[in-house]
Amino acid sequence: MNRVDNFVGQRIRACRRALxxxxxxxxxxxxxxxQQVQKYETGANRVSASRLWAIADVLGVDVTxxxxxxxxxxxxxxxxxxTPQDSMSFLSDPEKxxxxxxxxxxxxxxxxxxxxxxxSMAHTETGLEMTT
Numbered sequence: 001m002n003r004v005d006n007f008v009g010q011r012i013r014a015c016r017r018a019l020x021x022x023x024x025x026x027x028x029x030x031x032x033x034x035q036q037v038q039k040y041e042t043g044a045n046r047v048s049a050s051r052l053w054a055i056a057d058v059l060g061v062d063v064t065x066x067x068x069x070x071x072x073x074x075x076x077x078x079x080x081x082x083t084p085q086d087s088m089s090f091l092s093d094p095e096k097x098x099x100x101x102x103x104x105x106x107x108x109x110x111x112x113x114x115x116x117x118x119x120s121m122a123h124t125e126t127g128l129e130m131t132t
Contacts (some may be wrong), residue, residue, distance in 0.1 A: 018101070030054045
């Protein structure tokens with residue numbers, strides 16, 4: 001399978017989870033079983049253009065969102081030999097997704113406090129200057 005298929009699948013999963021939708025619910029909405037949704041999300045099965053359009057419609061996003069952050073790698077490859085790079089690779093890390101989901105559920109004041117705390121931890125761990 002192509003790496004772009006994996007990247008697109010990760011974005012489908014992230015959008016679905018952000019809505020609190022199950023694989024079963026998404027599958028029913030687009031006319032497939034949840035196992036097929038699993039295969040799309042892992043990149044095991046390629047999503048056709050028409051199916052991707054239906055998924056975007058159900059998830060309430062523009063179809064281009066599934067390709068956001070994917071760009072050609074500087075390795076000089078073209079066509080099927082191109083190696084894409086993903087600036088949104090954090091979507092494949094369940095802990096990072098959980099952190100984002102939890103953060104989004106906080107009131108604005110707590111969000112600012114959590115962000116300040118994380119910045120201070122990053123500053124301490126890396127010795128970097130904090131910028132705001």
